Amino acid sequence: MLPMMLVISIVMGIVPLLGIAWTIATGTVTTVDGLFMSLILLTLSAVFFLNAFWELRDRGALAFLDKKKVAAVATPKVPTNVTAKETPKAAAPAAPAPAAPPIKDPKSEESEG
Numbered sequence: 001m002l003p004m005m006l007v008i009s010i011v012m013g014i015v016p017l018l019g020i021a022w023t024i025a026t027g028t029v030t031t032v033d034g035l036f037m038s039l040i041l042l043t044l045s046a047v048f049f050l051n052a053f054w055e056l057r058d059r060g061a062l063a064f065l066d067k068k069k070v071a072a073v074a075t076p077k078v079p080t081n082v083t084a085k086e087t088p089k090a091a092a093p094a095a096p097a098p099a100a101p102p103i104k105d106p107k108s109e110e111s112e113g
Contacts, residue, residue, distance in 0.1 A: 005051075009052040010049075012044075019037070023038055
């Protein structure tokens with residue numbers, strides 16, 4: 001059974017679309033009030049459908065939309081240019097960094113003299 005939040009989000013996403021259909025049916029969509037009412041109702045519908053989308057994605061119901069992960073899981077990468085006879089060569093040890101000369105504090109020189 002679908003969780004209640006998902007059902008409420010879908011229903012509340014459809015209700016504003018019915019309001020837009022009513023605005024078109026009555027002919028008030030051509031007025032400024034009708035235009036802004038339609039934009040507000042579309043925004044409300046988009047918010048509720050976005051919430052439903054996130055709910056479905058969190059439940060794993062939209063896994064088919066993520067083609068990159070599905071393809072990566074289905075075909076594991078196997079290197080074809082490495083043979084069983086080849087062994088990796090050991091890397092030469094890195095040369096040690098030259099030591100920096102110690103930095104003298106100018107205040108200590110003044111106190112000495």
